[in-house]
Amino acid sequence: MAPDMIKHKPDIPVDTATLLDRAFTQADYAINITDKKGVLIKVNQAYLDLYKFSSEAEVLGMTQKVIRSPHTPLAIYKDMWSTILSGTTWRGNLNNIARDGSEVFVHLTISPVREKGEIIGYMGFSLDRAQQVLLEKELFHANKLVVLATMGAGLAHELNNPLASILLDAEYLRDIFVMPEKAFDWPTAGSAAQSVINGVERMKKVLEHLLMYSRKEGGSGGQKYSTLTLAQLIDDSFLFLDRQLRSRGITIELDLESNVYLQGNRTQLESVVHNLLSNSRDAFDGKKGDKIISIGARRNQPGKLEIEYRDNAGGIPEQLLEKVFEPFFTTKKEMEGTGLGLAISRKIIIEHGGTIACESKNGGTIFHIVLPTTQPENPGFSE
Ligand SMILES: Nc1ncnc2c1ncn2[C@@H]1O[C@H](COP(=O)(O)OP(=O)(O)OP(=O)(O)O)[C@@H](O)[C@H]1O
Ligand SMILES: [Mg+2]
Numbered sequence: 001m002a003p004d005m006i007k008h009k010p011d012i013p014v015d016t017a018t019l020l021d022r023a024f025t026q027a028d029y030a031i032n033i034t035d036k037k038g039v040l041i042k043v044n045q046a047y048l049d050l051y052k053f054s055s056e057a058e059v060l061g062m063t064q065k066v067i068r069s070p071h072t073p074l075a076i077y078k079d080m081w082s083t084i085l086s087g088t089t090w091r092g093n094l095n096n097i098a099r100d101g102s103e104v105f106v107h108l109t110i111s112p113v114r115e116k117g118e119i120i121g122y123m124g125f126s127l128d129r130a131q132q133v134l135l136e137k138e139l140f141h142a143n144k145l146v147v148l149a150t151m152g153a154g155l156a157h158e159l160n161n162p163l164a165s166i167l168l169d170a171e172y173l174r175d176i177f178v179m180p181e182k183a184f185d186w187p188t189a190g191s192a193a194q195s196v197i198n199g200v201e202r203m204k205k206v207l208e209h210l211l212m213y214s215r216k217e218g219g220s221g222g223q224k225y226s227t228l229t230l231a232q233l234i235d236d237s238f239l240f241l242d243r244q245l246r247s248r249g250i251t252i253e254l255d256l257e258s259n260v261y262l263q264g265n266r267t268q269l270e271s272v273v274h275n276l277l278s279n280s281r282d283a284f285d286g287k288k289g290d291k292i293i294s295i296g297a298r299r300n301q302p303g304k305l306e307i308e309y310r311d312n313a314g315g316i317p318e319q320l321l322e323k324v325f326e327p328f329f330t331t332k333k334e335m336e337g338t339g340l341g342l343a344i345s346r347k348i349i350i351e352h353g354g355t356i357a358c359e360s361k362n363g364g365t366i367f368h369i370v371l372p373t374t375q376p377e378n379p380g381f382s383e
Helices: 016-026 045-050 074-085 130-178 186-214 230-238 242-247 266-283 341-351
Strands: 030-035 040-043 090-097 103-115 118-128 226-229 250-256 261-264 291-301 304-311 355-361 364-374
Touching: 030 045, 045 118, 074 090, 074 103, 074 364, 090 341, 103 130, 130 186, 130 266, 130 341, 226 230, 226 266, 230 250, 230 266, 242 250, 242 266, 261 266, 261 364, 266 304, 266 341, 266 364, 341 355
Parallel strands: 250 291
Antiparallel strands: 030 040, 030 118, 090 103, 103 118, 226 261, 291 304, 304 364, 355 364
């Protein structure tokens, strides 16, 4: 028999129950055990340290809601509960709140604990992600700067066009006052004035967006969530790309189910759409024939919006499909792509409780995105 196959008598001075208790208490992972309703029954020292509780007695009997952060979207809790209630393990990243009010970023795994097949409680493992979150925040801000740089060219067009028409309309209106002999009619004057207003409003919107993008969100990890629709997101993402796409002969086809609401961070979700659109724009470079981007969204199952983003720009070679979500993977020239677009997009989608996948077929690329939906007024969720 090989020497490593020989069994040894364990050298341990305590019985198995004591050993399990010591291992639980001293584990480096923050561990908590709850009953079926989420009431805390047992936590270990790492849990007390992570969430800054002074003793186990302080926290036992409370529900896990005691560490819930308003910055974690309700959709994540909803997904978590529906997963564990169905008897499977839930894994995900979320923000919690420590006893002193500070934010705690964790990767959480919750699995059901069973007795004779029945779920009697849940066990949670929290892994502290503080360092990783710091790096990700920097990376996200860096990507926003890249997005801003690519917006540069579009921005000049977006502001130039309304400016040119504002100038023409304002000159027409001025002439009415300074050249009384010139023929004019009031309805035309009225629509010239309206067109000045429309142009100024459009420019205001473009500039507001620019500011929103460049601002570095701090504190809560840049996680300001609001209720929004996909149509709004797409509309706003077009603010900087509309003309770039049109001037290249790229057509957009939208087929979005209406009255579907998402809960999320607008800047982040917009940057996902922006990245997808700019990737297609780049892929169409030098291509002949019809250039079409189509975006469809359906609620095929309750509580989930399935988005299909498609272009016919040539697709992605089979051997690269796995790589496109990796940070810094790019096929673009230096200075033209950082390779962060899809890596950050995937991170954003996952943090919103969703998934993103990519396939390439029939000479085009398809991105499948699933995001949890919410109610219009966000009446809240209670499990
Ligand atoms: N619609 C698409 N069609 C063809 N290839 C694509 C498409 N979208 C992404 N890719 C490929 O995936 C790579 C990674 O995309 P990603 O958005 O992560 O980075 P990037 O576009 O190269 O750089 P950045 O986003 O910083 O400008 C691209 O370089 C390209 O090769
Ligand atoms: Mg990109």
